[in-house]
Amino acid sequence: MHHKPIHADRLPALLRAMPKAELHMHIEGSLEPELMFALAKRNNVPLRFADEQALRDAYVFNNLQEFLDIYHAGTLVLKTEQDFYDMAGAYLTRAQADNVLNTEIFFDTQTHTGHGLDAATVVNGLHRACTDAPAKFGMTASLILCFLRHLSEDEAFECLEQVLPLRDKIVGIGLASSEVGHPPEKFAKVFARARELGFRLVAHAGEEAPPAYIWSALDVLKVERIDHGVQAIHDATLMQRLVQDRVPLTMCPLSNLKLCVFPTLAEHTIRRMLDAGIMATVNSDDPAYFGGYINENFTQTFAALGMTSQHAYQLARNSFDASFIDASTRSRYVERLDGVFETFL
Ligand code: HPA
Numbered sequence: 001m002h003h004k005p006i007h008a009d010r011l012p013a014l015l016r017a018m019p020k021a022e023l024h025m026h027i028e029g030s031l032e033p034e035l036m037f038a039l040a041k042r043n044n045v046p047l048r049f050a051d052e053q054a055l056r057d058a059y060v061f062n063n064l065q066e067f068l069d070i071y072h073a074g075t076l077v078l079k080t081e082q083d084f085y086d087m088a089g090a091y092l093t094r095a096q097a098d099n100v101l102n103t104e105i106f107f108d109t110q111t112h113t114g115h116g117l118d119a120a121t122v123v124n125g126l127h128r129a130c131t132d133a134p135a136k137f138g139m140t141a142s143l144i145l146c147f148l149r150h151l152s153e154d155e156a157f158e159c160l161e162q163v164l165p166l167r168d169k170i171v172g173i174g175l176a177s178s179e180v181g182h183p184p185e186k187f188a189k190v191f192a193r194a195r196e197l198g199f200r201l202v203a204h205a206g207e208e209a210p211p212a213y214i215w216s217a218l219d220v221l222k223v224e225r226i227d228h229g230v231q232a233i234h235d236a237t238l239m240q241r242l243v244q245d246r247v248p249l250t251m252c253p254l255s256n257l258k259l260c261v262f263p264t265l266a267e268h269t270i271r272r273m274l275d276a277g278i279m280a281t282v283n284s285d286d287p288a289y290f291g292g293y294i295n296e297n298f299t300q301t302f303a304a305l306g307m308t309s310q311h312a313y314q315l316a317r318n319s320f321d322a323s324f325i326d327a328s329t330r331s332r333y334v335e336r337l338d339g340v341f342e343t344f345l
C-alpha cells in the first residue's frame, strides 16, 4: 500500500496502533522480575538477588554470552506446566497491548530438561496458552522449538526425539544460544531430519558471527527466515541473495543495543537494509531483559533513525508476509493493517 507520509508527530501513535506480528521472541526472555520472584516463591527456589530491583540492576551486558548466563539462571524458577502457561499468558497480555495479531514464540526444552523437567511439561504449558490466545487475546500464537547450539548435534537429536509425540503442538524448529564457534552446519543432519518431519525452519545467524553463518543457515540448514542477520550488511553478494529470495530477517534493535552489537540505535542498520529491499521485521527478542516489548522497539528505533510511516507499513506488512500462518488469516491481518493506516491518513 502506498500512502502519503503521515506526519512525524503522529508516528509513535501509528507505530503502537498498527497491527503487527512478532516472529522473534524467546518466551524465557519475557519472564519479568515480578513473575520470576512469584514463581521462585511458589516453587521454593532460592534466587541470588534480594529483590526485583536488584535483579533488574544486574541486566547490564557486554555481549550475548553475558546475557545468556543470567537468562539461564532465571529459568530455574520454572517447574510446572502451569508455570509455563502463566509465563506465556503474561507475554500474550503484553503482546495484545502492543497490537500483535500473530506471534511465533521461541522456546527451548534443553534448558529445562537439563534441570530435570520433562519436555512435555514445557510444551504442554506453552501450547495451552497458545490455544487460548484467540479467545483470550484476539490473536494467533504458535511455537518454534530452538535447539541450543552450544550443545552437541546428538543432544539436538535427543531433543527432537523427545518432542515427536508433541509434533502437532510445534510449528517450527530454530537455533539459538551462543553463536560464535557454533556455526549452523554443526546441525546439518538434525535440521535435515526436522525438514523431513515437516517442520518450518529458522535459525539465529549473523547476530555476532560473520555473514558465513547466514550463508550456511540458508544453504546447509535451508531455513526460511534468518533471526537477526544484521551482519549481512558486510557482504554485498549476500545482501543481493536476501533481497532476491525475499528472505525475512527478524531483527531486534533493542537486543542489539543491550548486547553491544551496535554502540547506539542511531548506528543500527535496519533502515539501510530495509531501504536496500531486505524483508526486515522488528521484534523484541527477550523483552524482560532488553528494555522493551515490540512497540518500544518500533518507537525507539524510528526516533533514532528518522524512519517514516512508509517504513512502518513495510515492516508490519513484512511481519505478516513472513509469518507461518495460512493465507486467509494472513489476508485478514493485512486488511486490518491497511484499515489502521487509512484511519491515520
Ligand atoms: N541470540 C541467541 N540466543 C538467544 C537470544 C539471542 O538473541 N535470546 C535468547 N536466546
Ligand code: ZN
Pocket: 024, 026, 176, 204, 227, 285
Ligand atoms: Zn533471539
